[in-house]
Amino acid sequence: MTETAPRPTLEAVAARAGVSRATVSRVVNGGDGVREPLVERVRKAVEELGYVPNQAARSLVTRRHDAIAVVVAEPETRVFADPFFALQLRGISKELTAHDNQLVLLLTEGRDDHARVGRYLAGGHVDGALVFSLHLDDPLPGLIQRAGVPTVFGGRPGWSGDRRGVVYVDSDNRGGARDAVRHLAGLGRTRIAHITGALDQTSAVDRLDGYRDVMVDADPDLIVEGDFTPSGGERAMRELLARCPDLDAVFAANDLTAAGALRVLRASGRQVPDDVAVVGFDDMLPVAEQTDPALTTVRQDIEEMGRLMARLLLRGVDRRAGEPVGGAPSSVVLPTTLVRRASA
Amino acid sequence: MTETAPRPTLEAVAARAGVSRATVSRVVNGGDGVREPLVERVRKAVEELGYVPNQAARSLVTRRHDAIAVVVAEPETRVFADPFFALQLRGISKELTAHDNQLVLLLTEGRDDHARVGRYLAGGHVDGALVFSLHLDDPLPGLIQRAGVPTVFGGRPGWSGDRRGVVYVDSDNRGGARDAVRHLAGLGRTRIAHITGALDQTSAVDRLDGYRDVMVDADPDLIVEGDFTPSGGERAMRELLARCPDLDAVFAANDLTAAGALRVLRASGRQVPDDVAVVGFDDMLPVAEQTDPALTTVRQDIEEMGRLMARLLLRGVDRRAGEPVGGAPSSVVLPTTLVRRASA
DNA sequence: CGGTCATCCGAGAGCGCTCTCACCTCCGCC
DNA sequence: GGCGGAGGTGAGAGCGCTCTCGGATGACCG
Numbered sequence: 206m207t208e209t210a211p212r213p214t215l216e217a218v219a220a221r222a223g224v225s226r227a228t229v230s231r232v233v234n235g236g237d238g239v240r241e242p243l244v245e246r247v248r249k250a251v252e253e254l255g256y257v258p259n260q261a262a263r264s265l266v267t268r269r270h271d272a273i274a275v276v277v278a279e280p281e282t283r284v285f286a287d288p289f290f291a292l293q294l295r296g297i298s299k300e301l302t303a304h305d306n307q308l309v310l311l312l313t314e315g316r317d318d319h320a321r322v323g324r325y326l327a328g329g330h331v332d333g334a335l336v337f338s339l340h341l342d343d344p345l346p347g348l349i350q351r352a353g354v355p356t357v358f359g360g361r362p363g364w365s366g367d368r369r370g371v372v373y374v375d376s377d378n379r380g381g382a383r384d385a386v387r388h389l390a391g392l393g394r395t396r397i398a399h400i401t402g403a404l405d406q407t408s409a410v411d412r413l414d415g416y417r418d419v420m421v422d423a424d425p426d427l428i429v430e431g432d433f434t435p436s437g438g439e440r441a442m443r444e445l446l447a448r449c450p451d452l453d454a455v456f457a458a459n460d461l462t463a464a465g466a467l468r469v470l471r472a473s474g475r476q477v478p479d480d481v482a483v484v485g486f487d488d489m490l491p492v493a494e495q496t497d498p499a500l501t502t503v504r505q506d507i508e509e510m511g512r513l514m515a516r517l518l519l520r521g522v523d524r525r526a527g528e529p530v531g532g533a534p535s536s537v538v539l540p541t542t543l544v545r546r547a548s549a
Numbered sequence: 550m551t552e553t554a555p556r557p558t559l560e561a562v563a564a565r566a567g568v569s570r571a572t573v574s575r576v577v578n579g580g581d582g583v584r585e586p587l588v589e590r591v592r593k594a595v596e597e598l599g600y601v602p603n604q605a606a607r608s609l610v611t612r613r614h615d616a617i618a619v620v621v622a623e624p625e626t627r628v629f630a631d632p633f634f635a636l637q638l639r640g641i642s643k644e645l646t647a648h649d650n651q652l653v654l655l656l657t658e659g660r661d662d663h664a665r666v667g668r669y670l671a672g673g674h675v676d677g678a679l680v681f682s683l684h685l686d687d688p689l690p691g692l693i694q695r696a697g698v699p700t701v702f703g704g705r706p707g708w709s710g711d712r713r714g715v716v717y718v719d720s721d722n723r724g725g726a727r728d729a730v731r732h733l734a735g736l737g738r739t740r741i742a743h744i745t746g747a748l749d750q751t752s753a754v755d756r757l758d759g760y761r762d763v764m765v766d767a768d769p770d771l772i773v774e775g776d777f778t779p780s781g782g783e784r785a786m787r788e789l790l791a792r793c794p795d796l797d798a799v800f801a802a803n804d805l806t807a808a809g810a811l812r813v814l815r816a817s818g819r820q821v822p823d824d825v826a827v828v829g830f831d832d833m834l835p836v837a838e839q840t841d842p843a844l845t846t847v848r849q850d851i852e853e854m855g856r857l858m859a860r861l862l863l864r865g866v867d868r869r870a871g872e873p874v875g876g877a878p879s880s881v882v883l884p885t886t887l888v889r890r891a892s893a
Numbered sequence: 894c895g896g897t898c899a900t901c902c903g904a905g906a907g908c909g910c911t912c913t914c915a916c917c918t919c920c921g922c923c
Numbered sequence: 924g925g926c927g928g929a930g931g932t933g934a935g936a937g938c939g940c941t942c943t944c945g946g947a948t949g950a951c952c953g
Contacts, residue, residue: 212673214909225933230911238931257672261608262909265938270605275654291635298656302665307674310619310654312642321646328601329556330651558939569903574941582901606939609908 213254222250233258272307273518274331274354276322278338278345288489289507290337293359296511297335304519306332319345327352332522335359335514340405346371355521357514361536363407372521373536374514376505378408378486381541382415385456385484385503388543390419392482394454397423400431400441400466402458409433412458412486427452431462438465446473453481454549460485460492460502467496467548482549498547505541513537557598566594577602616651617862618675618698620666622682622689632833633851634681637703640855641679648863650676663689671696676866679703679858684749690715699865701858705880707751716865717880718858720849722752722830725885726759729800729828729847732887734763738798738826742771744785744810746802753777756802756830771796775806782809790817797825798893804829804836804846811840811892826893842891849885857881 219229224243231239232247233256239247250256264270275297277290301308309331311322326334326349333355338345341363349356350371358373389397399416402409417423426448431437438457442465445452455470457463463485467477475481477498485493488504517537563573568587575583576591577600583591594600608614619641621634645652653675655666670678670693677699682689685707693700694715702717733741743760746753761767770792775781782801786809789796799814801807807829811821819825821842829837832848861881 215911216909226910227912227933227935228931231932234911240931243932255671257668259609259909260672260674261605261614262938263911264605265603265609265909265940266911268938272653294654295656298654299658302656302662308654308656309616310638310642310652312639312646312652314643318646324601325651327599328604330604559941560939570940571903571905571942572901575902578941584901587902603939606908607941609910609939610941612908 212259213256214259215256218247218250218254218256221254222246268329270307270330270332271305272309272331273301273515273522274309274311274326274334276311276313276326276334276336276338276345276349278313278336278340278343289487292507293337293511293514296508296513297515298511299508300512300515300519304515306515306519313345316344319348323348323352326354329354333357333518335518336362338362341407355518357518357521359510359514361407361411363405363410371536372517374510374517375536375538376408376510377538377541378411379415379418381486381503381505381543382412382456383418384541384543385486386416386419388501388545389454389456389482389484389549392454392478392549394482396427396449396452397454397456398427398429398445398449398452399423400429400438400445400455400457400462402431402433402462404430406433409458416456424449431458433459433462435461435465435468438462439469440465442466442469446470455481455483457483457485460487460489460496460500463500463502463548464492464496467500471497478547478549484543484549488544493544493546496548501546501549502544503541504544506539510539513539556603557600558603559600562591562594562598562600565598566591612673614651614674614676615649616653616675617645617859617866618653618655618670618678620655620657620670620678620680620682620689620693622657622680622684622687633831636851637681637855637858640852640857641859642855643852644856644859644863648859650859650863657689660688663692667692667696670698673698677701677862679862680706682706685751699862701862701865703854703858705751705755707749707754715880716861718854718861719880719882720752720854721882721885722755723759723762725830725847725849725887726756726800727762728885728887729830730760730763732845732889733798733800733826733828733893736798736822736826736893740771740793740796741767741798741800742773742789742793742796743767744773744775744782744789744799744801744806746775746777746806748774750777753802760800768793775802777803777806779805779809779812782806783813784809786810786813790814799825799827801827801829804831804833804840804844807844807846807892808836808840811842811844815841822891822893828887828893832888837888837890840892845890845893846888847885848888850883854883857883 215226215229219226222229224247228239228243229247232244236244298308313319313322334349335357336349337359346362361373361375362371386397397420401413404410429441429444431441438461455466457466463483467483470477470481477483485500485502488502493500493502559570559573563570566573568591572583572587573591576588580588642652657663657666678693679701680693681703690706705717705719706715730741741764745757748754773785773788775785782805799810801810807827811827814821814825821827829844829846832846837844837846
């Protein structure tokens with residue numbers, strides 16, 4: 206913790222370069238309309254003084270902050286613990302950095318925090334928000350919409366409010382699930398079970414829908430609710446085996462769930478994939494590659510989702526700032542691909 | 550993405566309340582020295598107009614941003630994928646929120662980013678920085694120190710630069726390791742092996758030192774380098790079994806490593822803890838509780854580490870702002886506790 | 894009832910930057 | 924050679940806030 210040094214101002218640079226503040230400002234912001242020799246002199250002065258523009262002063266007049274809030278609702282902090290969110294955040298960070306935007310992280314926890322986040326966003330401290338809140342009936346999306354800040358959601362928001370102008374980026378959960386189940390069916394399996402994710406999240410609901418799309422009149426006993434965790438997967442698998450000992454395939458809502466299911470299957474003496482074929486979802490490498498046998502799963506490009514969210518948002522922000530860049534941005538659903546490994 | 554509304558200014562509130570800007574400002578910032586009836590009138594006006602102070606304008610004059618940067622060096626992004634960093638971040642977030650500070654997240658990737666981060670911090674956009682960069686010879690800590698921003702490190706920084714005034718928060722890795730190994734020795738084990746973490750991180754080095762403290766003249770064959778991952782643990786365990794088939798205990802540098810080691814031990818037909826006792830480090834619940842058998846491990850309060858880092862930093866920031874709060878903050882090493890489960 | 898303080902409030906000067914607008918220079922053209 | 928215009932540059936007015944300082948107000952005492 207060292208001492209504060211007085212930072213040089215535009216004024217100081219102007220004086221040193223023997224020009225006006227306006228000229229220095231022009232050079233610092235791209236340098237259009239300034240003749241070469243002057244540009245050079247200003248650059249030199251900036252260099253020598255170690256000048257860095259004062260963002261606060263700049264924001265005050267431009268009304269831009271070059272900062273984006275990433276809002277993560279509490280329940281997601283769990284998700285945080287799996288690589289999923291970390292990867293998305295990384296994609297976001299890369300994209301924002303590439304456009305000289307800062308990432309302000311807001312983790313929320315309970316109702317009070319919602320109000321706080323709402324106030325913060327409404328306060329105009331950031332140019333936009335990326336929101337992760339995929340739970341049904343979460344008040345956050347509504348609050349945020351009211352705050353009037355450009356927003357992109359991570360995953361289809363599952364709330365029942367006004368849908369107009371809502372932009373989100375999601376994987377094709379339903380299509381991916383269909384592919385997974387079709388793959389199992391293609392293997393000749395007929396008793397295909399599904400362990401769902403936490404059904405208060407849209408991704409879990411969509412994957413279940415995808416399963417149902419293919420298994421139009423599936424035995425309801427073949428569907429058990431999980432919660433995206435390995436222990437949830439174990440529990441669900443045990444229940445499935447008790448209910449339907451004749452099942453010959455399992456589509457798990459994510460890789461962690463599949464990992465739990467695999468453990469239980471092995472413990473029950475069943476061979477994977479010979480007796481029971483298993484497909485997961487996510488293709489989280491550390492998990493999918495390390496299960497025994499390696500997991501066949503549905504891959505989604507998570508980092509790219511993050512990138513895309515940021516890109517979409519920045520476009521929206523610019524548009525709003527008066528630089529029309531085509532029509533209003535609309536939601537994007539990214540395709541998934543089935544990755545075949547040993548488990549199915 | 551809705552439309553921008555013109556936000557009310559201090560001026561507007563003042564007009565509505567029939568007072569001067571100065572008075573409104575006083576009320577907004579705590580309201581000392583303003584008589585009750587006026588306070589009331591101003592509050593009402595603020596409420597009615599939905600006034601939110603413009604942070605940029607405020608920062609411009611106060612030179613405070615109420616924002617803290619959290620810098621995570623790239624290699625740590627992996628760590629990110631385990632719950633460790635997520636938990637720390639949560640602790641940080643809570644503490645910052647409680648003090649009305651924002652969290653600006655900076656993920657770095659390679660040299661270019663270092664420069665960028667250095668510039669950002671030197672640019673005085675934030676009041677302080679929390680830095681996670683525990684790798685030997687990382688240039689980042691040096692850069693940051695030069696930027697002259699109050700900084701607290703997460704974990705003992707392992708770099709060889711100027712150490713004066715460096716503040717960090719760390720677990721008692723060495724002491725925890727000693728406890729683990731002593732516990733194994735207390736169980737009557739004599740051939741106690743150690744799978745290290747990635748030795749370019751100080752935590753791994755410290756844990757190894759703790760192991761050596763107890764096993765003063767350990768057979769060097771009993772020490773194998775891991776990398777904090779399950780697969781690294783598996784590899785190391787296989788090598789250990791090849792080298793020292795007579796080992797009767799393993800101290801793994803973290804829980805993930807231990808999980809990998811357990812798998813290999815089981816595959817080799819050894820009983821845990823009867824044939825080989827195993828102790829991990831971290832007490833990451835989702836891992837430690839789900840291994841088979843449940844893992845005896847060294848617990849560290851990760852969230853509290855994050856909290857503490859933030860608290861220390863804020864104190865330093867305030868101090869610097871001219872409110873002396875006792876002496877210079879100094880580093881803190883948090884105690885660890887051994888959690889006995891089934892594996893040792 | 895006048896004087897003395899303490900207390901409360903308002904006027905006004907910036908914080909460091911951007912951006913408009915007027916001015917100035919210098920070129921090309923008739 | 925004079926004049927229009929394009930292209931560069933600088934002066935100055937704010938952006939919305941904080942904070943100092945002087946003036947007004949009322950309490951209290953002699």
